[in-house]
Amino acid sequence: MELLSSLGDGFLVALTFQNIGLALLGCLLGTIMGALPGLGPSNGVAILIPLAFTLGLDATPALILLTSVYYGAMYGGRISSILLNIPGDEPAMMTCLDGYPMARKGQAGEALALSGIASFVGAFFATWGLVFLAPQLVKVALLFGPAEYFALFVLAFATLGGISSTNQAKAAFAAALGLGLAMIGVDTQTGVPRFTFGEVHLYDGIDFLVAIVGLFALSEVFIFLEHRGTDKDSSTGPKVQIGRIIPPWSMVRSCIPTMARTSVLGFIAGVLPGAGASLGSFISYSMEKRLVDRENTFGTGDPRGVAAPETGNNAAAGGALVPMLALGVPGSGTTAVLLAVLLALNITPGPLLFTNNPDVVWGLIAALFIGNVMLLVLNIPMIGLFTRVLMVPPRILMPIVAMISFVGIYGISGSTFDLVVMILFGIGGWVLRKLDVPLVPIILGTLLGNEMEVNLRRAVTIADGDYSVLFGSPLTIGLWSIAIIGFIMPMVAGKMLKRRMQLAKKTGEDTDLVD
Helix, strand or coil: CHHHHHHHHHHHHHCCHHHHHHHHHHHHHHHHHHHCCCCHHHHHHHHHHHHHHHCCCCHHHHHHHHHHHHHHHHHHHHHHHHHHCCCCCHHHHHHHHHHHHHHHCCCHHHHHHHHHHHHHHHHHHHHHHHHHHHHHHHHHHCCCCHHHHHHHHHHHHHHCCCCCCCCHHHHHHHHHHHHHHHCCEECCCCCCEECCCCCHHHCCCCCHHHHHHHHHHHHHHHHHHHCCCCHHHCCCCCCCCCCCCCCCHHHHHHHHHHHHHHHHHHHHHHHCCCCHHHHHHHHHHHHHHHHHCCCCCCCCCCHHHHHHHHHHHHHHHHHCHHHHHHHCCCCCHHHHHHHHHHHHCCCCCCCCHHHHCHHHHHHHHHHHHHHHHHHHHHHCCCHHHHHHHHHCCHHHHHHHHHHHHHHHHHHHHCCHHHHHHHHHHHHHHHHHHHCCCCCHHHHHHHHHHHHHHHHHHHHHHHCCCCHHHHHCCHHHHHHHHHHHHHHHHHHHHHHHHHHHHHHHHHHHHHHHHHC
């Protein structure tokens, strides 16, 4: 009852004209960002961070806007997957397998509407999971001391590459680079400047919002400039007719058991560190294919093959918020970006968040429910409008992204030095993306590096210089064990998982060609 009472207070916070308007705006912008191939939720949220701060929003409205963008982008990723056979982001790849064949059969509208319903179901149940699980996780987190927190941060770095990652060396390099960036500034213990090279602007360290916008948003602009004049500069445009928008009840009814099972699977995948929406989508599709595909219709336009991955990846999106809010450790790349927003708003996520800022956290959770309903209402009647977004050429879109980035960052800091730093991060992000180095561990290192260092020093100081304190309790041993397993597992199972995902996609394409 206490949880429901807190949730009711959250609805009182969320149900204001401003917050409802921001949720609606976030859902629209997020769906558009998700529909554009290559952007995805992480880039969508990063691009719009400057907008949230430029508008001068308080903590709760800013988070409502950006989490609505997050959920909207997860919805929107299916549009290009179904219409063009081009995933909006990696989790939407499995939606191509049956979504595009349905579109080729003239059922594009039905596939889009069904995927919208499945996304709603997955996100709705995941938000309820967030309501009930996060406060329980907080009780466990209160048992953490400095050594446990240090092990938890190591766990975050070890697993954020994701189970689908195949090159853990690059992920480790990115994490080390992020930790190096976190060391720039004045040492909190000795007061000695580190790696500032005499530049007073660096005494406060690197502003992680500048780093995020540069790495994600500006690097996207530089990639566009690199491919300007090639095929990537042209509009993709829908190649199929939308057809009927409302799916028949028989189709929806046949997918209900699928959506129920994959909601649970996706949520668990989201809560697990580093698993994320990609794994939630793949496992959901694979499990449903084994359970119900007795006539080998998956890959040929089976509605259940659309419902399963869409439910799974949206449930994982909600599940990834659980460790971010309860422990202060992001469960996915997008929640790492949201973690930076919380810190920029002087809100510390973790065990005390539910006690110190209940209006923020419960208002945010209530807004997720509201945003889900908005997305369901928007995504079915406005399918035609959202599909036209695919016709916007990058030569129009990318200047808008660059303008938002520069105006937003200058509006936040009022410093031209930060604009130069942002450009440098943009160039660095472009180079790293060409080398296939993940950007999220860099952001995580910049965000958590100082806290990681503080907890390491604190634990060792309390133990009079005895480093064995870092492995001195069952909880720390458990966290270190999970971290080691999480770092090694992608090297063992990652290539196999990627191969299966690519094989499944290729099989679906071959079947479609035969048809």
